[in-house]
Amino acid sequence: MKSAFGSVVRSYILASLIVGAFLGISLAVLESPQVLADAASTAVDVGNAAPTVANVAITPNPIVLTENTSTTITITADITDANGCGDVFTSGTLSAVLYRTGVSGTSSCSNNALNCYRNITMADAGGTCTGGADTSGTASGTIKVWYFADATDASSTFPSEWWAAYVLATDESAATGNATSSATVELNSLYALDVTASINYGAVPANTDTGSTNQVATTTNTGNYNIDIEFSGTNMASGGDTLLASQQKYGTSSAAYASLTHTLSTSPTARNINVGRTTTSTSQTASTTYWGIAVPGGQPTGSYTGSNTFTAIFGD
Amino acid sequence: MKSRVWQTISSLIFFAIAAIGVPLSVSAFGISPPFIRSDRLVPGARFDTTIYLVQGQPKEDLDIKATLDVPEKISKWFVIDKGNEFTIPAGIQQFPIVVTVQVPQDADFGIYQGYLRINTIPTREAGEQVTISVGARVDINLTVGEGVVADFQIKKVEILDIEEGSPPAIEFVLENTGNVPIAPERATFDLYDKFGDIRLAFSQTEDIPEVPAFETKTITLKFPIDIKLGIGEYWADAKLYRNGQSVRELKTVFNVVARSFGFFEITTIAAGLVVVGGIAIFIKKKYSRG
Numbered sequence: 379m380k381s382a383f384g385s386v387v388r389s390y391i392l393a394s395l396i397v398g399a400f401l402g403i404s405l406a407v408l409e410s411p412q413v414l415a416d417a418a419s420t421a422v423d424v425g426n427a428a429p430t431v432a433n434v435a436i437t438p439n440p441i442v443l444t445e446n447t448s449t450t451i452t453i454t455a456d457i458t459d460a461n462g463c464g465d466v467f468t469s470g471t472l473s474a475v476l477y478r479t480g481v482s483g484t485s486s487c488s489n490n491a492l493n494c495y496r497n498i499t500m501a502d503a504g505g506t507c508t509g510g511a512d513t514s515g516t517a518s519g520t521i522k523v524w525y526f527a528d529a530t531d532a533s534s535t536f537p538s539e540w541w542a543a544y545v546l547a548t549d550e551s552a553a554t555g556n557a558t559s560s561a562t563v564e565l566n567s568l569y570a571l572d573v574t575a576s577i578n579y580g581a582v583p584a585n586t587d588t589g590s591t592n593q594v595a596t597t598t599n600t601g602n603y604n605i606d607i608e609f610s611g612t613n614m615a616s617g618g619d620t621l622l623a624s625q626q627k628y629g630t631s632s633a634a635y636a637s638l639t640h641t642l643s644t645s646p647t648a649r650n651i652n653v654g655r656t657t658t659s660t661s662q663t664a665s666t667t668y669w670g671i672a673v674p675g676g677q678p679t680g681s682y683t684g685s686n687t688f689t690a691i692f693g694d
Numbered sequence: 695m696k697s698r699v700w701q702t703i704s705s706l707i708f709f710a711i712a713a714i715g716v717p718l719s720v721s722a723f724g725i726s727p728p729f730i731r732s733d734r735l736v737p738g739a740r741f742d743t744t745i746y747l748v749q750g751q752p753k754e755d756l757d758i759k760a761t762l763d764v765p766e767k768i769s770k771w772f773v774i775d776k777g778n779e780f781t782i783p784a785g786i787q788q789f790p791i792v793v794t795v796q797v798p799q800d801a802d803f804g805i806y807q808g809y810l811r812i813n814t815i816p817t818r819e820a821g822e823q824v825t826i827s828v829g830a831r832v833d834i835n836l837t838v839g840e841g842v843v844a845d846f847q848i849k850k851v852e853i854l855d856i857e858e859g860s861p862p863a864i865e866f867v868l869e870n871t872g873n874v875p876i877a878p879e880r881a882t883f884d885l886y887d888k889f890g891d892i893r894l895a896f897s898q899t900e901d902i903p904e905v906p907a908f909e910t911k912t913i914t915l916k917f918p919i920d921i922k923l924g925i926g927e928y929w930a931d932a933k934l935y936r937n938g939q940s941v942r943e944l945k946t947v948f949n950v951v952a953r954s955f956g957f958f959e960i961t962t963i964a965a966g967l968v969v970v971g972g973i974a975i976f977i978k979k980k981y982s983r984g
Contacts, residue, residue, distance in 0.1 A: 432946035439849060444787045445724035446750035456946045460889055513888065514927055514947040525750070533729050533833075560942070561849055569830040570724020570748065577824035595826065600750065601724050608811075608831060614824070626824075646763075646811065646831075687813055687827040690724070 427460035428553035429470070431545050436476070436563045440531070441523065441541060445570030446600035448522035451476060453498060455545040455557065458514040463507035469550035472500035472517050476543050478528050478565075480536055485544035485558065491524045491659055500545065517545065526602045526656050529567040533692070534603070541565050569690040570601035571653065577686060579671045584679075587635040587672035597688060598664040599653040604693035607653070607665075608646040611687065616680030621673065623684070628669045635670035648691055723756075723814055724748045725830040730793055730810065732908070733837040734873045738799045741908030745832060747782060747789045747812060756782040757815035760791075764808025764834060771795050772810070779815075797838055806836045843872040848942040849910065853930050855949040861918040862897070864932045866942070868905050868913060875904035878934040878941065883917035888947075890929035895919040923950045 433456040443449045453474045459465045466472065475485050478493040487494035500519035507515025530536045543559045577593045599605055609628065614621040629639035630651065640649060653665045726746045735741070747758065760778050762769060775792040782789045793810070813829030849867040856863060862883055870876050882898040897917035905911045931945040 433852070433944060435850065442726050442746045442748070442788055444748045444750055446722055447787075458947050512927075514949075531727055531729075532731060533727065562847060566727040566746075567729075568724050568726040568748065569728040570722070570726075571828055571830075572722035573826050573828050574721075576819070576822040576826055578821070579823055600722060601726075611824070683818065683823055683825075685816065685825045685827050687829060688721075689811055689813060689828070690728075690830040692728070692831075692833065 424461075426549065426551040426553055429457060429459040429466045429547040429549050429555040431547050431555045431557035432456045432458070434543050434545050434557050434559040435561065436541065436543050436559055439561060440564040440566050442566050443523065443525045443527065443568050443602060445525055445568060446572060446598075448524050450520050451523050452518060452520050453500070453543045453545065453559075454503065454516060454518045455500070455543075455547075456514060457507075457517050457547050457555075459547075459549055460513055461549065462510065463512050463515040464509045465549040465551075466547050467502045467507040467515055467517070468509070471548045472519070472545070474498040474500055474519050474521075474543055474545045476521055476523070476541060478530060478536060478539055479542050480539040485542075491527065492657055493528045495521045495523065517547075523565075524659050525568065525570070525600060526659075527565060529565050529602050531564045531566050533567045565602075567603050568601035569603060569605055569692070570599070571605060571607070571688060571690045572598040572600045573688050574598070577669050579669075582671060582673045584673045584677045585675035588670040590632075590634045592632050592638075592668035592670055595667050595669060595686075595688070596664050597651070597653055597667065598662050599655055600662070601690070602655055604652065604654050605690040606648060606693040607651045608648045608689040608691055609640070609642060609686065610644060610646040610689075611642045612644065612684045614682040614684035616678070616682040619678045619680055619682070621677060621682045621684075625673065626669060626671050626686070628667050630665070630667060632668045635672055638668065638670050642686065646687070646689060650694075652693060654693075721814065721816060721826045721828040722750060723828045723830065725812055725832060728830055728832050730795065730832055730834045731836070732795070733835075734841075734843040734871070735795075735797050735836055735838045736840060736842075736873050737797055737801045737838065739838075739873055739907060740794065740796045742792050742794050744790050744792050745812075747791065749782070749787055752782065752784055752786055754784050756784075757817075758782060759813055759815055761811045761813070762808070763811060765806065767802075768806050768808070768836075771797060795836065797836075801838050803839050804837075806834070806838065808834045810834060842874055844874050844876050845872040846870050846876050846878075846905070846936075848878075848934060851932065851934070851942055851944040853932055853944060853946055853948045854914075855951060856923075857953045858923065858925055858950055859953055861916045862923075862930060862948070863914055863916045864944075865912060865914045866934065867910060869910040870905040870907055873907045875906050877902040877904040877913075878936055879938075880935040881915050881917075882933045882935070883919075884931040885919060885923075886929035886931070888927040888929065890945075894928070895921055925950050925952055 435454050437452045457466050476495040477487050481487045481493040489496045498519045498521045500517040503516045503518035530539045540562045546556045548554045574596050611623040613623050623642045623644050626642040627638035651665050654663045656662045730743050773794045810832040813827050816825040816827050818825050847869045849869055851866040854863045880900050885895040897919050927947050933940045934942045
């Protein structure tokens with residue numbers, strides 16, 4: 379009796395466990411999220427990012443010009459484009475403007491050899507943009523600045539200004555970025571002159587002068603500022619004999635010897651000659667001086683030679 | 695009568711020079727800038743100024759003479775690095791000379807003015823009677839006083855590319871325009887990811903070397919950070935401060951590149967191998983005997 383009952387109870391318990399386990403498993407399966415393996419397509423539109431320009435620099439600093447010619451100035455800038463630097467360097471454009479900071483329009487100024495140099499082509503400097511995933515590179519461009527360009531140093535007409543460079547980067551989608559140099563780059567004053575020919579008086583007898591026959595010396599301003607001139611000369615010599623510098627006279631107009639305005643001195647003497655600065659590359663400003671000499675009586679014969687000095691000084 | 699005529703003729707003949715020839719050598723020359731100027735000198739101060747001697751067509755060597763024209767009491771203050779007579783070699787369009795002004799410790803306060811004339815020494819061509827020397831005059835204007843002037847200009851800032859494992863660094867050029875040593879009081883470095891969106895680190899330093907009065911120097915600063923940068927591009931924002939204000943800022947991209955093994959590293963590795971090899975041989979021999 380007891381064993382039969384126990385057997386029934388054991389069977390009941392076993393069945394309950396089996397049913398309970400079945401129910402538990404079933405609930406767990408029904409409650410849990412179902413994961414199905416399947417193929418899903420994805421898509422994203424990558425937008426265009428505008429390029430950025432930074433670290434714009436001008437070399438050399440300060441700018442030093444060379445008389446009577448142009449001087450190469452270099453502009454560099456760091457270019458970055460999140461779509462790849464090739465978006466600018468290969469498929470876009472780079473340009474720069476070099477200008478005096480006080481010029482009308484500043485970076486939008488009109489081309490003027492005195493103060494604004496536009497459309498400077500920039501390109502990759504030495505393969506710094508390697509393409510592909512590379513997002514940055516260095517751009518470089520050069521421009522020849524004329525010798526008469528506006529100075530901005532303390533001696534100049536524009537002492538509170540300087541020269542700046544503006545760089546514009548445009549990518550393939552015509553998005554742009556730009557930056558302007560931040561360093562104070564001075565363009566130095568340049569006092570320079572070009573004096574053509576020597577002075578040859580020819581044969582002048584003793585106790586006479588050159589009369590109304592003048593020798594001409596032309597002085598051209600080849601710098602970027604108005605100049606006056608200091609004149610001086612050495613005594614002329616022939617062996618041990620001397621012909622004083624003061625025997626030479628000069629002036630800014632043709633005249634007979636006695637009427638020439640100034641007497642040459644061995645000490646530098648400033649004269650208000652006013653050789654102005656040129657403003658274009660197609661013409662120059664020059665001034666002419668007229669020279670004569672007197673040979674005193676009793677002057678020993680000989681071939682006399684000497685040297686006259688023309689020194690550029692600050693002009694009004 | 696006859697002797698007088700003969701005298702005139704002989705004077706005429708013998709005072710002749712070669713026939714007037716064609717216009718000879720062009721004399722062209724310039725200087726930039728044409729001034730030596732300082733209003734911030736104090737007794738004992740020293741400053742250098744560079745003047746460029748320029749020629750558009752430097753076809754030949756050009757002899758130069760520099761002549762100082764200043765009051766006697768300051769004549770010994772000036773030294774030209776090339777001397778008072780020198781030659782500019784052919785082919786050089788811009789030839790720099792450095793003029794050093796050394797104010798004595800016992801200099802009187804005052805304003806001192808004068809000139810430095812720089813002229814060519816021409817060569818005489820055949821037939822030239824009067825050669826032309828050209829030049830330009832440098833105006834000198836110096837003020838010696840007792841006021842302390844502390845001022846500078848940052849001429850250039852650059853964020854340097856670095857090797858993997860090295861701290862970020864910047865390089866800047868400082869021109870001391872005052873009469874006492876000076877430096878920025880602080881420099882900061884903000885590091886961002888390659889897109890400039892996520893700030894990765896910040897570092898700053900106040901350990902900046904001073905630049906002596908009237909000098910211009912290039913200074914490199916490093917900014918140690920706690921994270922290790924992998925190879926790639928990063929944005930950085932560097933600032934230099936004075937009196938609590940940022941006086942110069944640069945925000946741009948820099949690169950971290952693969953570390954290169956230099957002479958020191960190769961030498962160290964080789965020395966290590968030699969030591970290890972030596973120890974191994976020693977041990978082997980010792981136990982071989984045993």
